[in-house]
Amino acid sequence: MATNFNPEHSEGPVAKAIEQQTAKLPSDLFLWAAVGAIGVSLTLKLMQKDKLALFVGQWPAPFLLLGLYNKLVKLEGSD
Template sequence: MENLENKDLKEGQLTKEIENKTAQLPSKVYLCAAVTVMIASAALKCMGHKHTALFVGQWVSPFLLFGIYNKIVKVEGHD
């Protein structure tokens, strides 16, 4: 199997700037945002807003993924 790594690929300037800005945020921010959204979704469900609760509840995964991405950028850095 051939080696698919390409050491010549570099991130764009915009990507580097975004990573530099987001790396300044603590990872706890994304975790707290995810928990807050879970609580908001549960509250909406209890208030009878079923569809809105489902919509808001779907935001949890992206917040957690942003947190993971943030942690990887902090640990591994970028190009």
């Protein structure tokens, strides 16, 4: 468990519950979700569904950020 260097600030019950659940997910899940979104976006673009392709094409970055958050929670823990 990581040491809390700022004891005045602690995680709330909702954040703790979310971190406990997301820590159970494998980190690869978010990477593959990002790769899948890129593939779906490319497929939609080839099908000339440009607006939908752009919409789905914006998903990889949030998936990768969620994966990074997941990895940090696993390594550092909450509080």
